[in-house]
Amino acid sequence: MFSKAIFLIYESVRGLFRAKIPALISSATITITLVIFSISYFSYINLVGFSYDFKKQYQIDVFFDTDLDRSESLNVFNSILLIDGIEQGSFVDKDDASRIFESYFTEDVEQIIGYNPLPMGGKFELSIEQRNPNGLRTIVNEIRLIPKVEQATYQSGMIARVDKIIENVLGSSVIAGIIIFLVSVILVSNTIRLIIHSKEDNIATLHLLGASNIFIKIPFLLEGVYQGLIGAGFSIGILWLLKALLDYIVTPFVPIDLINPNFIISGNLCIGTFLGLVGSYRGISKYLK
């Protein structure tokens, strides 16, 4: 058994060197797939981070009735904080409201009309799962039902648009990832099929000598794994160069979250091996049922 295993491993390495060009094409396909995959994943992670930061700014502005005193306003404020989906809030009293007015219009409202007519209110941030147009709408409607709440608003149009864009970009990157993966599997399996096709006579002879299908399959499957590992090696090299380029050109100006290199290396090796194995299995299965 051990001698058979050694022989099959030896055969697979030999097979790789015998069909250098197809093996190289296969490895190159895996390299390209992994580079695109890694870049897409990197973009995805940064986009998710960006979207998280951006959505943090989603907030609901609430204005209370103008006739409420500070303690009544604080009661209303606290009852809003108790609503599910509200993460935190900041109370806005008449002075704060006046400062906000001044920051927008560069005028002191008390100087213009002689007193401060602005209502007290609050700014509320949402929990992560509610940071979307539906969540916002639901919570705003709930706030509006609370007595003494004059108005509750959010930037619905802009939020819906941004949310749609982020959703589309993330959705398309997932679809693109699946397509790239499938194309790569097809390319690898076709390359393995080409190699197998050129060895069809040898396979027939092996069958006549009593070789089982698994005995014939294993070297081809291992070849696929080696191609995957070689492809992953090249892809890690390319990504390392791209990272160096990114560090030099972009990072000084735009802060970018880099993925843990160990994760990228192990991820590339795993996906590369998996791609090679699935591709070669698909290729050999068309010949040996």
Add this chain to the structure above:
Amino acid sequence: MISFENVTATYSKDVGIFNLSFHIPSGEMVFIMGPTGAGKSTVLRAIYNDIQISNGKIIVDGEDITKLKQRQIPYYRRKIGMIFQDFKLLPDRTLFENVALPLRILGTPKKIIVQKVRDTLDKVGLVDKWKELPNQLSGGEQQRVSIARALVKDPIIILADEPTGNLDLNISDEILDIMEMVTKSGTSVLMCTHNFPLVRPRKKNFLELSKGRLL
């Protein structure tokens, strides 16, 4: 060793073998004679289970091989040595590797492989050429390699399909000598040929076929 009981295997209505019955004991060398298309190769294919039998039984070494499941066929074939007119050697492997292949399939340890391959190549007179590739050898030498590959696993039967078809008379005689020598160890040899003058002086058993039927 090999018994055919009313075996029928057909490719089409008139092509194949029909209702064949015969018995070959251990250690016998039997020639299957007949013109092209007589069904000689089909008899061998039936024995190595490469063709579907539509009727009858084939008993090899006490086992009805027509009842073997698909996954059992490779294990059964490991007991049989096969020799072909076109040698069917792997062109990118050395003589040693070609002859060692059946033992690799059996999972034989390396030490034993080296010893057995050397002994077998010695038997067919090619031990000095173990490093060469098949295309560096003459037709006769290639056929001897093919015989060595069949012999190396100590088979119970050797099936030879026109093994001398591409060889001249002297070389063909050498090949037959080797095959005859094999029977002394109890291996049955079943050889197809249409070259009657070559095998006539051997005084062996003959099965003569015509249009898939025994004459």
